[in-house]
Amino acid sequence: MPTIAGPSLSPHKRIVAARSENTGCPRSAEDITPRKRKLRSDSAAAVPTPIKRKSPRRCALMAEVEEEPNGMLETQFDCLDGKSKWNPRDDDQMKAVKEALHVSTAPSTVVCREDEQRRALEFVKGCMEQNKAGSLYICGCPGTGKSLSMEKLRLQAEDWAKQEGLPCLETVSVNCMSLTKTTDIFSKVRPCAIQIPPSSWLIIADEMDYLITRDRRVLHELFMLTTLPLSRCILIGVANAIDLADRFLPKLKSLNCKPLVVTFRAYSMQQIVRILQERLVELPYVAFQPKALELCARKVSAASGDMRKALSVCRSALEILETEVKGSTDEEPQIPVPEDQMVKMDHMVAALAKTFKSPVVDTIQSLPQHQQIIVCSAAKAFRGSKKDRTTAELNNLYMEICKSSMITPAGITEFTNMCTVLNDQGILKLSQARNDKLKRVSLRVDEADITFALKEIRFFRNCLL
Amino acid sequence: MGKENPAEKALNLIRGRLCDPTFVFRPLSGPPDSNYSKLKFIVSTSITEGCNNSILLLGPRGSGKAAVLDLVVGDLMEEYPDSVTLIRLNGLLHSEDNCAFKEIARQLCMEHHLLFSKMASFDENSQFIIAMLRECGLAHKTIIFVLDEFDMFAQASGKQRLLYSLLDAMQSVTSQAVVVGISSRLDADQLLEKRVRSRFSHRKILFLPPSREEIDSLLEHLLSLPADSSFPSGYVTQFNEKIKNITSDTRFKDMLKTFLNANSTVNSLLKFIFRAVSSMNLESGLLSLENFKTALSSMLRQPKLEAVRDCSILELYLLVCMRRLEVKEQSSYNFISVMKEYKTIHDSFQTSDFYAQNVCLRAFEHLREREVICYAENRGQSQAGEYRPMKLLISASELHQGMRSHACCPAILLKLLDH
Numbered sequence: 035m036p037t038i039a040g041p042s043l044s045p046h047k048r049i050v051a052a053r054s055e056n057t058g059c060p061r062s063a064e065d066i067t068p069r070k071r072k073l074r075s076d077s078a079a080a081v082p083t084p085i086k087r088k089s090p091r092r093c094a095l096m097a098e099v100e101e102e103p104n105g106m107l108e109t110q111f112d113c114l115d116g117k118s119k120w121n122p123r124d125d126d127q128m129k130a131v132k133e134a135l136h137v138s139t140a141p142s143t144v145v146c147r148e149d150e151q152r153r154a155l156e157f158v159k160g161c162m163e164q165n166k167a168g169s170l171y172i173c174g175c176p177g178t179g180k181s182l183s184m185e186k187l188r189l190q191a192e193d194w195a196k197q198e199g200l201p202c203l204e205t206v207s208v209n210c211m212s213l214t215k216t217t218d219i220f221s222k223v224r225p226c227a228i229q230i231p232p233s234s235w236l237i238i239a240d241e242m243d244y245l246i247t248r249d250r251r252v253l254h255e256l257f258m259l260t261t262l263p264l265s266r267c268i269l270i271g272v273a274n275a276i277d278l279a280d281r282f283l284p285k286l287k288s289l290n291c292k293p294l295v296v297t298f299r300a301y302s303m304q305q306i307v308r309i310l311q312e313r314l315v316e317l318p319y320v321a322f323q324p325k326a327l328e329l330c331a332r333k334v335s336a337a338s339g340d341m342r343k344a345l346s347v348c349r350s351a352l353e354i355l356e357t358e359v360k361g362s363t364d365e366e367p368q369i370p371v372p373e374d375q376m377v378k379m380d381h382m383v384a385a386l387a388k389t390f391k392s393p394v395v396d397t398i399q400s401l402p403q404h405q406q407i408i409v410c411s412a413a414k415a416f417r418g419s420k421k422d423r424t425t426a427e428l429n430n431l432y433m434e435i436c437k438s439s440m441i442t443p444a445g446i447t448e449f450t451n452m453c454t455v456l457n458d459q460g461i462l463k464l465s466q467a468r469n470d471k472l473k474r475v476s477l478r479v480d481e482a483d484i485t486f487a488l489k490e491i492r493f494f495r496n497c498l499l
Numbered sequence: 500m501g502k503e504n505p506a507e508k509a510l511n512l513i514r515g516r517l518c519d520p521t522f523v524f525r526p527l528s529g530p531p532d533s534n535y536s537k538l539k540f541i542v543s544t545s546i547t548e549g550c551n552n553s554i555l556l557l558g559p560r561g562s563g564k565a566a567v568l569d570l571v572v573g574d575l576m577e578e579y580p581d582s583v584t585l586i587r588l589n590g591l592l593h594s595e596d597n598c599a600f601k602e603i604a605r606q607l608c609m610e611h612h613l614l615f616s617k618m619a620s621f622d623e624n625s626q627f628i629i630a631m632l633r634e635c636g637l638a639h640k641t642i643i644f645v646l647d648e649f650d651m652f653a654q655a656s657g658k659q660r661l662l663y664s665l666l667d668a669m670q671s672v673t674s675q676a677v678v679v680g681i682s683s684r685l686d687a688d689q690l691l692e693k694r695v696r697s698r699f700s701h702r703k704i705l706f707l708p709p710s711r712e713e714i715d716s717l718l719e720h721l722l723s724l725p726a727d728s729s730f731p732s733g734y735v736t737q738f739n740e741k742i743k744n745i746t747s748d749t750r751f752k753d754m755l756k757t758f759l760n761a762n763s764t765v766n767s768l769l770k771f772i773f774r775a776v777s778s779m780n781l782e783s784g785l786l787s788l789e790n791f792k793t794a795l796s797s798m799l800r801q802p803k804l805e806a807v808r809d810c811s812i813l814e815l816y817l818l819v820c821m822r823r824l825e826v827k828e829q830s831s832y833n834f835i836s837v838m839k840e841y842k843t844i845h846d847s848f849q850t851s852d853f854y855a856q857n858v859c860l861r862a863f864e865h866l867r868e869r870e871v872i873c874y875a876e877n878r879g880q881s882q883a884g885e886y887r888p889m890k891l892l893i894s895a896s897e898l899h900q901g902m903r904s905h906a907c908c909p910a911i912l913l914k915l916l917d918h
Contacts, residue, residue, distance in 0.1 A: 129548050136550050137698075138672045176697035211663055214621050241694070244658070274694065346700045357540065361531065393557055393685050393705045400707040402763040433896070444761060445801045446894055455762070459559055460684040478686070 120319035122359045122375050128352070131321045134313045135348050140182060145312050146305040147183050150296050151190075154183070154270070157294055158191050161268050162200055162234045167260040169269040169291065173276050174298030177340030180272050183298070184238050187270075191236065201233035208237070210244040216252040219245065223259075234266045242271040243278065250282055257283060261291045269293070300339025306331035309341060310348065326351065326382040333386050343389070351377045351385035394479055397459065398487035404444055405452050406488065409461060410497050411435055412477050413484045422476035425450060425464075429471075435497060446471075505734050506784030509724055510776065516721055517773045520566035521573070523765070526720045527563075527713065528570060534704050538679075539571045541702065545677045546579055546641045551669035553678040553699050555649065557685055558706025561766025564681050565647065567706075572643065584610050584635065584642045590651025599652075599661045600624040603644075607631050625664065632674040642676045649680035653690035662691065666698040708763035714755070717765075718746055721772060722786070734784065741785045751788060754795050761799065771798055803893045806869050807901025812852055813862045815908060816841060818898060819915050821872065821891050831875060831888040834863055848911060860885065 122128055133139055144151065154170060161168040172180050188205050195203040208222050223237055237259075239245070245253050259267050271278075271293065279286070279293050286292050301309070310327050330351070334344040355377050398409060411431040415423055429449050436443035444452070450470050457464040465474040488494035516522045528535030538554070545552045556564040576583050586606045593599040601617075604624040608615035611631075619627070635642055644665060646652055652662055668674050680687065688696060688703070709717065722742045724735045745751050758771055774794035779786055810818070820840040824832045838859060845853045854862075864884075866872045875888040893901075899916060902908045 132544075132548060132550060138551060138670050140672070176694045209667075211658070211660060211667075212625065340697050342697050343701065346702075350702070353540070353544075357531075388703075389701045393703060396705055396707065397559075397685055400763075402708070403760040445804065445897065447801065447803070448761065448799075452761075455559060458683045460686045 118319050120317075120321050120376060122321075122355055127319065128356060130317060131314070132349060132352060134317060135310075135345050135352070137342050137345050139313070140185075141309075141313060143312075144179060144183055144186055145309055146301065147179050147298070150298055151183050151187060153296055154187055155190055155194075158187065158236065158268055158270075159194060161266075162191070162195060162203065163198075165234070165266055167262075167265040167267050167269075169257055169260045169271070169293035171279050171293040171295045172270060172272045172298065173274065173278065173295065175274060175300050175339065177338070177342040178298040178300055179341060180298050181240055184240075184270060184272060188236065188238065195234075204233065204235040206235070206237050207240070209240045211241045213244070216245050216247055219252065219256065234268060236268045236270070238270045238272070240272045242273040243275060246282055253282060254285060257286055257291065257293065258289075261289055301335055301341055301344075302339070303328070303331045303335045306335055306339075306341065306344050310344065320376060321352075322348070322377045323379065326377050326379050329379060329382050330386065333390070337390065347382070347385050347389050348377075350388060351381040354381045354384050392483075394461070394483050395487045398461070398479070398484060399490075403441075404448075405456060406494065407435055407441070408432055408449070408452055408456065409479075409484055410488065410494050412462060412475065413481045413498060416477045417481070422465075422474045424471065425453060425473045425475055426471040428453075428475050439493060504781065504784075505730055506779070506781045508730065509734075509738065509784065510779055510781070512724070513722060513776050514773065517769050517776070520563070521570060523717070523721065523769065524563055524566045524570055526716060527709070528567070534706055535567050535570060537704055538567065539574065542571060542643065542677055542679075543575060543578075545675070546575065546582060549636075549639065549641075549675050551674065551676055552702070553666060553669065553680075554702040554704065555680045555682065555688060555699075556704050556706065557682055557687065559708075559764055560683050561764035562706040562708065563765050564706050568645065568679060568681065572645075582640055584640055585645065586642060587645045588647065588652075590646065590648030590655070593661075594651045594655030596658070596660045597621050600628065603628055629668065632668055632676065636673045636675040640675070642674075644676060644678045646678065646680045649682035650684040650687045650690055652680075653687065653695075659692050659695050662695050663698075666695060670698060708759075709765060714759075714768065715746065717768075718742075718772070722776075738785060741787070745786060745788055745791070748788060751791060754791055758795055758798070767798075771795070774798065801897070803871070803897050804901045804904070806871050807893065807898060808905050810866070810871075810901075810905070811862065812907070812909065813854055813859065814866055815902060815905070815912055816844075816852060817859065817862055817866065818871070818891070819912050820844065821889070822895060822898060822916060825891065831890075833888050834860065834885040837863075837889075844915065848915075850909075850911060852909075 120127060120131075150172075154172070157168065157170055160166075172184065174180050184207075188207070192203050192205070195201070206223055206225075208219055210216075210219065213219055213222075219239070237256075239256070242253075245256065247253075256271075257269065259265060260269055275281070276295075276297065279295060283292075307327055310322075310331070314321060327348075330344055330347050334340065334347065337343070355375075358381075359375065398406070401409065408428070411428060411434075415428060415431055429446060432449065433443045443449075450473075453462060453464060453473075453475065456462040461477075461479050463476045463478050467473045485498055488498070524535070527533055530536070534556075538556070541552055541554055544550070556568065558564050572583070572585060576585075584607070586603055588599055588602060593602050600621060601619070601624055604619065604627050605615045607613075607628065632642065653659060665676075665678055669676050669678065684690075688699060688701070691699060719742070723739050724730060726732065726735050759768075771791075771794055774797055775790040776786065778790045778793050780790075807815075807818070817837060820837045821832065824836060824840055829836070838856060841853075841859070844850065863872075867874075871893055872889050872891055875890045891898075895916075899913075902913060902916065
């Protein structure tokens with residue numbers, strides 16, 4: 035099982051521990067061993083190896099539900115009725131839910147990517163059966179499950195090779211970010227290449243766009259490995275750019291070894307909900323209101339379709355609930371636990387606001403008055419086509435506004451200092467110049483944000499008219 | 500050591516407090532929804548539950564981000580001894596990847612009493628770090644990475660390799676780490692590459708300037724003397740009484756408002772109070788409103804204005820002449836043209852202040868030394884000083900203000916300036 039590339043195994047890959055057998059017996063909440071041992075155990079105890087999650091207990095109802103993608107939401111939720119109530123005050127239960135939603139918890143089956151995985155696996159199987167070489171290119175936005183699927187694929191391919199009695203499949207997994215020089219990838223790959231008797235070997239190159247150099251030599255040579263005679267190398271490259279193969283490897287087309295491209299699209303709303311449900315299905319209690327999960331999925335899929343973000347938002351909502359619950363405990367321990375404590379819509383709304391809100395509006399509202407006037411004058415100055423001005427011109431505008439409202443303007447040194455402070459915060463942009471007065475200023479923040487932030491104050495409202 | 504004057508002791512105590520960020524930020528950590536509690540909650544859940552987290556602290560400079568983080572880390576180290584390792588990196592020093600990895604490896608070695616070799620290569624360092632992360636994860640120790648000036652890490656190298664490695668390591672099950680970024684740029688997370696941004700958990704804590712109530716309670720906390728035995732009790736009550744009187748005075752409130760209109764961060768407030776306290780009258784041993792007034796004026800200094808105020812009448816004449824030449828759209832002028840203008844004024848207004856050329860030249864040199872005027876270009880050094888083009892370094896309004904606050908500026912000059 036251990037891959038050939040022991041020390042060269044990408045350190046940043048998720049380390050999948052020793053496979054444990056799939057037990058058929060269902061597990062209850064108490065049996066699910068926490069991934070890390072409890073803090074209170076004494077440090078003298080032996081360090082346990084991280085235990086891989088067992089396959090989720092599937093109730094018979096769910097197995098039938100799997101086939102129909104539509105109407106899935108309702109039937110899955112029906113199944114949840116049978117679960118017990120969740121007590122968020124219980125630390126263990128809260129911890130279990132948080133772990134289920136953590137990004138590093140690798141689910142045992144990768145849902146919503148069955149199609150892509152199937153295609154990739156068939157390709158690899160085909161190559162192995164015919165003792166051929168081949169290349170595959172996986173592309174997609176960050177957070178769409180590419181690395182996760184490739185890990186699963188690797189294990190599946192190895193299993194299959196054993197089953198079919200084919201010679202053992204050697205695999206190398208490299209994260210190209212961790213290479214000091216791009217040519218180092220070949221030294222990592224070399225142990226695989228020299229084998230007797232020759233058998234198929236699989237290379238998974240993650241973050242492959244880091245191998246792009248000006249003359250594209252390394253990338254070409256890597257893909258050329260598959261074209262060498264008698265080569266049995268199966269190369270899988272993973273990156274974000276959809277057209278990497280077309281843009282950077284035109285030579286390959288002429289050599290007729292263009293890689294097969296599998297695109298991992300960003301997750302849609304239904305897919306995100308399904309994945310979240312999948313993670314929560316093991317727990318014997320209902321932690322999230324279905325509508326809350328739907329809202330989260332809708333917002334995240336509209337924004338980027340990034341699964342990590344969805345998980346992060348859910349965990350954030352959990353924490354909001356936790357502070358709410360713990361907070362009320364501190365005040366009055368006499369109040370009985372209200373029924374139906376779960377993550378509801380308002381928690382999710384607050385979590386989404388926290389994640390997607392930019393801090394610009396808050397900061398502008400809390401700036402000292404003179405700095406607000408400067409921001410205001412900058413907004414007025416850059417309304418037209420002119421996108422940058424000198425500090426001296428901005429100073430004139432600033433003084434006009436101050437004079438019109440009988441505020442004593444700050445001197446030019448103070449003004450330049452305040453501009454520097456605003457530059458530090460990322461609201462203005464100051465260029466370098468020898469003379470202070472000749473520095474060019476431009477606005478980094480949208481004018482609409484400024485208007486929104488200052489709308490409460492009548493003075494600025496009139497100013498920005 | 501003789502008997503120390505209680506006033507001096509009080510002064511030392513207060514000044515010591517103002518310089519200690521832990522003391523200053525402690526009362527701001529009381530309320531449950533303060534930044535301190537939010538940060539503490541996130542980091543302590545990571546420690547107790549062993550899950551990884553990343554968080555960004557944003558706010559203008561001097562608003563106490565690093566101080567609050569130090570408070571949190573200090574408290575957690577007390578609560579969970581031996582479970583926390585702290586690694587500090589600074590974007591100004593360690594933005595380059597090699598440097599950063601070396602520094603992390605060195606700090607890890609120091610924490611765990613291992614020998615650090617300066618000859619270790621980049622690969623060796625990174626493998627060491629990964630191995631340490633795994634070991635610490637298994638041993639249930641959390642590593643807290645503090646990245647100061649986070650935006651420098653994001654901007655420096657195109658690859659953002661350090662950030663990617665740290666955040667990616669946190670996606671794995673075996674490591675137990677928290678990454679805390681401190682930055683004054685609000686859009687620090689927009690500077691991250693999309694891969695790195697996807698792995699970052701988007702938690703942000705915003706450090707806003709304190710509200711009026713917070714400032715009032717902060718003032719009280721900083722300036723009240725404790726009623727312990729090292730001070731004579733009558734003195735303590737007297738002192739605290741005086742403080743209360745000052746802070747409730749409307750003039751003080753106005754002063755504070757003027758000050759806060761210019762800069763409202765906690766750091767600048769501390770500087771203001773420090774100056775006020777340092778000018779305390781040691782004989783009476785009590786603070787007064789005058790102390791705060793002097794502090795305010797010393798903090799809102801305008802150096803150019805003071806330079807104009809100290810000029811002699813002849814120098815003022817010369818400045819006014821230069822300004823008039825500027826107004827007449829004469830883009831470059833030198834000493835000779837200024838003298839011409841001076842003569843014209845004398846002829847038309849029959850002023851009594853007409854001096855010879857060499858006296859005026861000396862006045863010119865004085866102005867140049869004080870940096871109120873300077874040579875327009877650095878070339879032409881071989882030319883005599885009188886023929887080189889000059890320019891004003893102060894604006895018209897500053898000149899105006901300076902002349903109005905001048906002790907004995909002749910009225911005709913003001914008229915000439917406005918003309």
